[in-house]
Amino acid sequence: MNAWSGSREKATDIKRLSGTIAGDMTSSTSSVSKGCFVFKPSSKKKRSTFITADYFNKGQDKDSDNSRTRFETYQELWLKMKKETEQLQEDMNKKLFDGLIEFFRQSHSGFQEKTNEWSCRMRANEIPTAALVLGVNVTDHDVTFKSLTDVLQESVTPYVASLHSKECPGIGQMVQKLLIQLMGQSADLEYDEEDEDRVQVTHRRTYCSMASLSGWYQTVTKKEKSSTPGKKRTSSSSKYWQSPPVVVIIKDLESFTAKVLQDFITIISQYIQVLPLILVFGIATSPMIIHGLLSHSVCSLLCIELFQSLSCMEHLSTVIEKLLLTTQFPFKLSGKVLQVLISIFLYHDFSVHNFIKGLQLSLVEHFHSQPLSVLCCSASKVEARVKALSHAECESLRQLPSFMRYVESQVPEKQIQLLTNNSSVKEVTETLLEDLHVYHKNYIPVLRCLHSFTSILPKYPLGKQIRELFCSCLEKCIWEAEEYASAFQLLRMLAREELVSALVKCVAFLKGSSGEELDEAAEKLQEFLDAFQSHEESGQVDRTGNVDEEEISPQKSLRKTDLYHLQKTLLELKDSRRSKKLSRFEVLRHEIVDFIDDLVRKYLMPPEMQTLHEVMYFGAAVTLRRHLNAAxxxxxxxxxxxxxxxxxxxxxxxxxxxxxxxxxxxxxxxxxxxxxxxxxxxxxxxxxxxxxxxxxxxxxxxxxxxxxxxxxxxxxxxxxxxxxxxxxxxxxxxxxxxxxxxxxxxxx
The missing domain is CATH 1.10.10 (Arc Repressor Mutant, subunit A)
Incomplete structure (x- = not known):
């Protein structure tokens, strides 16, 4: 007993010793017994954390409020822009998706009723097929197909599968991918290459083939139908159609191997009478590619209907109008940066998605590289942001080229205050930022007004799309360009119908703005419209005074055989035509054109001429090109x-x-x-x-x-x-x- 108790005490001492050694951070891990020693960090030491906002410091203190404010402002702006683009994409796809769902509904109702035309199709084994032409902007197709899948799974059918060419090199892999997405199985593929129409995949004693898919579908739908009549259908099943169709989306039709695609269509056509299959072909080039890939016998198994998505050019113009030609977002792009993004779009990929990513990169670069971008905010937050400026930020304001020009234009007493007193700088900065917001409110309606006139001219001297006119106005004074002079010469020859139509649009743009000055301009243009209307109602055309009574007639001048008198007569005739009295319509037309010219010269000044434009405009085109258009x-x-x-x-x-x-x-x-x-x-x-x-x-x-x-x-x-x-x-x-x-x- 004593020996046993003594050994127990020794063992206890060893454990106590081991615990002491393990608990001491500075002691050695050597011990009389083998063991694993865990050292917990001291609670006094805090783990160093590094958040994303710290990347905006650029050598400042880690706890700088400026960097965090800039990062939060960037996040807020980008979330609003992203939400706007998603809503725009949804609105643009709505018409296309509504047409697709209506096509699915007709095909599915035919499957349910099995009458009339659909009965003939069922006997002919025709598969309803939607040929969806999306355009060459392939990188945008995934977004469209994802939205289509979400719409279908929301209210039409839960059975939607998307197949990609790189995942389907053979018919076996293609059927496997289809069944995995629909049935949720993850089995190894085992099939006979000599008999590929009978693709078999062993999984839980079930053959993963089209026959097994058909049996699985019948089992699933039978369970839903066999629910007791007294019980209501669950909300998840009630939102779908009865016997919902199986939609198979083939994303990139051009990239599929012709033999694989033909075999797949031939196989599934054998099950169309028991399985409501619908195909969706994603086409980038032309619908004729279907006949190029599929033989006539295979094409006869398809009942094809064509659907066309919106052009990527129209999509780009809409995105620019929603994100840049608006006062909703204070962040703007300079003319060179916008030209870089548009050039990449036009000459590389036609991808609106990549254009938006480039816009996001510009937003990040602006808030990261410009410490004063903290002032790039909505008009309601300007006052608080300006008051919170530090001395270093006031010095940065004084070093801006546009602010230096503003200081040089002031009287000497004012210059001294702006260069030495931070309070004066903050006061002037707040006023200048408010003026910059007003400048944007006036700029956009006048730009749209000018485009409404120039877009109807022959050969479009200032561009057909508003983005072309927008780039020109951003880069320079548009009225100094030769194209501007030629455009206004054509405007002075516009017909009455075209002039009135442009005036109506222009009045709508100016009335929609919130500026008092533009409201006065809209009233003036409305007066021109009323004058046109009264002139038309009077039905009179002022043609008097076109020819002077004492004017020498051409026949009389032909009697003069002397060269000197003939030249004199022709000059007098030319002068008389120049002094011809203008009609009332021509006078109104000249007044309207002159008024539009005055609006352009007053409100479409380039942004570089505005003080503190560096705060809101991103102009590092070289940096953006290096990131997006790498060499x-x-x-x-x-x-x-x-x-x-x-x-x-x-x-x-x-x-x-x-x-x-x-x-x-x-x-x-x-x-x-x-x-x-x-x-x-x-x-x-x-x-x-x-x-x-x-x-x-x-x-x-x-x-x-x-x-x-x-x-x-x-x-x-x-x-x-x-x-x-x-x-x-x-x-x-x-x-x-x-x-x-x-x-x-x-x-x-």
């Missing part, structure tokens, strides 16, 4: 020829033409290969590489035969050459076994 050749050459540009390591700095011995191996190999011709001797290349690498170690290297080269240097060289071959700079050549051919940039 791989320049980027690769810069990275390999000057690695310091990306790595920011001081040791990598070198003079032009020299090779840094501390650069990465591929950079050394790349700069050495630039000194060679079309064929590069691997032996000489290795010798030069080893010389540069050994110089990095501070060794004087005398090159030895290839067999005696350091294995590590040899391996590094082989890896660098392999990487260059992977990038496409060199390739093996059959001309000489110990040479490689240079492929790019100056090989001769």
């Amino acid at each position: 791989p050749r320049i980027a690769l050459h810069t990275a390999l020829n000057n690695p310091y540009c990306y790595l920011k390591n001081e040791a990598l700095k070198s003079e032009a033409g020299s090779i840094s011995n501390s650069a990465p191996d591929i950079c050394i190999a790349y700069k050495l290969h630039l000194e060679c011709g079309r064929l590069i001797n691997l032996y000489d290349w290795l010798e030069a590489f080893a010389t540069v690498v050994c110089a990095a170690d501070g060794k004087e290297h005398e090159f030895e035969p290839l067999e005696q080269v350091d294995e590590i240097i040899h391996a590094r060289f082989i890896r660098a050459v392999s990487e260059m071959e992977l990038l496409g700079f060199v390739k093996a050549t059959k001309q000489k076994t110990d040479h490689v051919a240079r492929l790019t940039w100056g090989g001769c």
Whole structure:
């Protein structure tokens, strides 16, 4: 007993000792017993956190209120813009989706009734097919199909599957993907390539084929129908159609293999009498691609109806009007930045989605790079934001080019106050920002008014779309352009119907604005409209005074055979035509054109001429182009020829033409290969590489035969050459076994 109790006490002491050692952070983990020691951090130390708003600091204090306010303002603006674009997308797709659902309803009702025309289709095994032409902006198709899937699953059917060409290289994989999405199965595919129309996938003793899909569908729908009559249907099932159809969306029809698509349609056509299948083809090019991919016998199995989505050009114009040509969002783009985004859209992808992403990038860059973007807010928040400006931010305001021009235009006493007194700066800043908001309120209606006149002119001297006119007005004073002068010459020759139609639109735009000055302009244009109406009701045209009584007639002038008298007579006739008295309509037309010209010169001043425009306008077009329109050749050459540009390591700095011995191996190999011709001797290349690498170690290297080269240097060289071959700079050549051919940039 004593021995046992003594051993128990020793064991207790060992445990107590182990716990003491484990609990002490500064002690060693060595112990008389083996164990796992866990050290908990001290509660006094706080874990360092780094939030997204800290990226907006740019060298300021981590707890700077300016960076957090800018980040919150950015988030608020972007969420509003995103919501606006989503609502716009929904409104634009509504008509298209309504047409699709009506087509599905007719096809489904035919399946239910099995009468008349649909009975013939059922006997002919025709599959209802919607050919959805979406355009070449392929990157936007996913958004459209996702919205279509949500609409169908919301009120039509829960059975919607989307198939992509890269996931369906064969008929087996295509059927498997279809059944996995519909039935929720995750089975391994096992099928016989010789008999692909009987695709079988083993999963829980069930054959995953079209027959199993049909049986599964009958079982699911039978359960819903066999619910007791006394019980009401659940809300989840009551929102769908009775015996809801199975919709299969083939997103990129052009990318599918013709044989796979034909086999798939042939197989599912055998089950159309028991399974309400509907196909949706996503087409980017032309509906004729259906006949190019499918044979006549397969096309005869489809009952195709064509649907056309809205043009991407119209979509872009609507997005610009909703996001940029509005006073709802204080953030604006300069003319060059907007031109970059539109150029990428027109010459690269026609993707409105990418255009919106570029707009978001501009928004991020503006709030990140401009500390004074904290003032880019709605008019109701300007006063509070200005009062919260610090001394450093007031100094930043004084350094803005537009504010410096404003200070220089003031009297000397006012200049001293603006340069020394922060209160004066804040007071003036608040006034200037209010003027900038008023400028935007007047700018947009007058721009629309000008577009209503110029968009009806032949050859569209100022552009057909409003975005073209908008870019021109942002970049310069539009009235200084030659196109503006020619446009207004054409306006002075407009017919009455076209002039009245443009006036009606212009009055609507100006009345819709909230500016008092534009209300007066709208009243003036309304007076012109009333004058036109009264002139039309009178039914009189002022033609008097066109020809003077004492004017010499052409027949009388022809009697003069003397050249001098003939020339004099023709000049008098020309002067008389110039002095012809204008009609009432022509006088009104000239007055209207002059009035529109005055509006343009007064309200369409370029943003760069407005004070504090830097606060709301993003103008770093070069930065935006570098991010969105990358040049791989320049980027690769810069990275390999000057690695310091990306790595920011001081040791990598070198003079032009020299090779840094501390650069990465591929950079050394790349700069050495630039000194060679079309064929590069691997032996000489290795010798030069080893010389540069050994110089990095501070060794004087005398090159030895290839067999005696350091294995590590040899391996590094082989890896660098392999990487260059992977990038496409060199390739093996059959001309000489110990040479490689240079492929790019100056090989001769």
